[in-house]
Amino acid sequence: MNYRDPTLSLKKFFVVGVSYKKAPLSVREDFSLSNTSSKALLHNAKKNGVNKLVIISTCNRTELYGLTNNPDNLIKLLCQFSKGNSDIFNKVGYRLVGKKAINHIFRVGSGLESQILGDFEIIGQLKKSFYLSKKLNMVNGFIERMINSVIQASKKIKTQTGLSSGATSVSFAAVQYILQNIKNVSNKNILLFGAGKIGKNTCENLIKHTKNDHIVLINRTKEKAEKIAGKFQVIVKKYSELNTEIRKSDILIVATGADNPTINKEVIHSTKPLLVIDLSLPRNVDPSINEINDVSLVHVDELSQMTDKTLSKRKTHIEKAEKIILEAHKEFDIWLSNRKYASFLNAIKNHLENPTNKNKESASKITGQVASYLKNNPKNAPAAMDLLADLFELEFDNHVKV
Numbered sequence: 126m127n128y129r130d131p132t133l134s135l136k137k138f139f140v141v142g143v144s145y146k147k148a149p150l151s152v153r154e155d156f157s158l159s160n161t162s163s164k165a166l167l168h169n170a171k172k173n174g175v176n177k178l179v180i181i182s183t184c185n186r187t188e189l190y191g192l193t194n195n196p197d198n199l200i201k202l203l204c205q206f207s208k209g210n211s212d213i214f215n216k217v218g219y220r221l222v223g224k225k226a227i228n229h230i231f232r233v234g235s236g237l238e239s240q241i242l243g244d245f246e247i248i249g250q251l252k253k254s255f256y257l258s259k260k261l262n263m264v265n266g267f268i269e270r271m272i273n274s275v276i277q278a279s280k281k282i283k284t285q286t287g288l289s290s291g292a293t294s295v296s297f298a299a300v301q302y303i304l305q306n307i308k309n310v311s312n313k314n315i316l317l318f319g320a321g322k323i324g325k326n327t328c329e330n331l332i333k334h335t336k337n338d339h340i341v342l343i344n345r346t347k348e349k350a351e352k353i354a355g356k357f358q359v360i361v362k363k364y365s366e367l368n369t370e371i372r373k374s375d376i377l378i379v380a381t382g383a384d385n386p387t388i389n390k391e392v393i394h395s396t397k398p399l400l401v402i403d404l405s406l407p408r409n410v411d412p413s414i415n416e417i418n419d420v421s422l423v424h425v426d427e428l429s430q431m432t433d434k435t436l437s438k439r440k441t442h443i444e445k446a447e448k449i450i451l452e453a454h455k456e457f458d459i460w461l462s463n464r465k466y467a468s469f470l471n472a473i474k475n476h477l478e479n480p481t482n483k484n485k486e487s488a489s490k491i492t493g494q495v496a497s498y499l500k501n502n503p504k505n506a507p508a509a510m511d512l513l514a515d516l517f518e519l520e521f522d523n524h525v526k527v
Contacts, residue, residue: 142188319380320344
């Protein structure tokens with residue numbers, strides 16, 4: 126008889142995705158998922174054979190972490206709710222299963238797989254994705270425990286290694302690029318368009334490193350921009366003033382996170398050199414603006430290729446970070462191994478707590494002793510469970526969840 130909880134089969138846990146390692150910007154753009162698309166995908170997952178699911182979509186990668194009988198179910202969903210297609214996915218995408226999939230998520234969450242090594246913006250994105258899935262009832266105990274383990278490992282790496290030392294992130298790379306390519310930055314007119322997470326981080330880095338006291342921030346929702354202005358010294362302007370402010374600007378940073386371009390040739394009427402940095406994926410700046418005289422466009426992939434002393438220093442901490450991940454993965458494996466008998470132990474406890482049984486008070490104690498024996502004697506566990514099932518005349522439910 127099979128007493129193991131069927132929801133814990135690692136053979137059914139998959140990661141599918143595309144990342145900067147094999148997929149160029151234009152392909153990652155096609156496979157990216159907006160918040161709206163991610164929600165729609167989650168709502169349609171179960172009817173497409175995916176029981177539990179977490180989605181992450183950043184400028185580096187789009188990945189689905191799901192419990193399903195076939196990874197093709199995940200790939201079909203990804204292609205259905207993005208602009209990607211299965212032919213392209215088969216060329217640049219990847220499928221991971223079981224422990225390899227789990228290890229990959231630990232590495233992603235720690236910043237080891239980020240385009241800019243040690244970029245810890247990813248862990249905030251992972252948390253946000255997890256909470257969305259949990260809200261829509263698309264996570265179970267296995268996925269919740271795994272994500273929490275990844276979060277704890279990332280915290281350890283951040284505090285116990287130098288993997289995230291310095292200020293290397295996409296938002297900082299943008300500011301670093303400006304400092305290296307634009308003279309007298311403190312006197313230039315800088316416009317930041319977008320007040321999301323990356324926009325906020327970029328704003329902080331601009332204030333910190335440019336010594337510019339007249340940075341302008343515009344967002345479609347002015348209240349969101351004003352919230353950032355309350356923390357950082359920036360000037361907030363209305364969305365209706367965007368075109369006017371672009372004309373005045375020497376530097377335009379776009380971090381809008383929209384599905385389609387928010388900046389195109391029609392809104393740029395600059396009569397002086399203009400540097401445009403697009404931190405969005407999909408791209409929110411139409412590449413055709415490069416055709417305008419004195420306009421230079423830089424995207425996230427170009428920023429990510431930058432190397433400096435900070436990045437070199439971070440590389441020396443990879444080994445220590447990997448050891449922390451290995452330990453965290455081992456702890457998760459122990460939890461997983463202990464949990465595989467949960468349904469059987471739950472059946473014993475329910476039986477012993479039955480009002481007709483006199484030994485109700487010792488139910489927890491006996492269940493604990495059985496659990497200890499099973500964990501310490503895995504080879505004898507199947508025979509022991511058969512014996513106990515017969516002894517207690519258990520009505521075993523393969524789908525009990527604890």
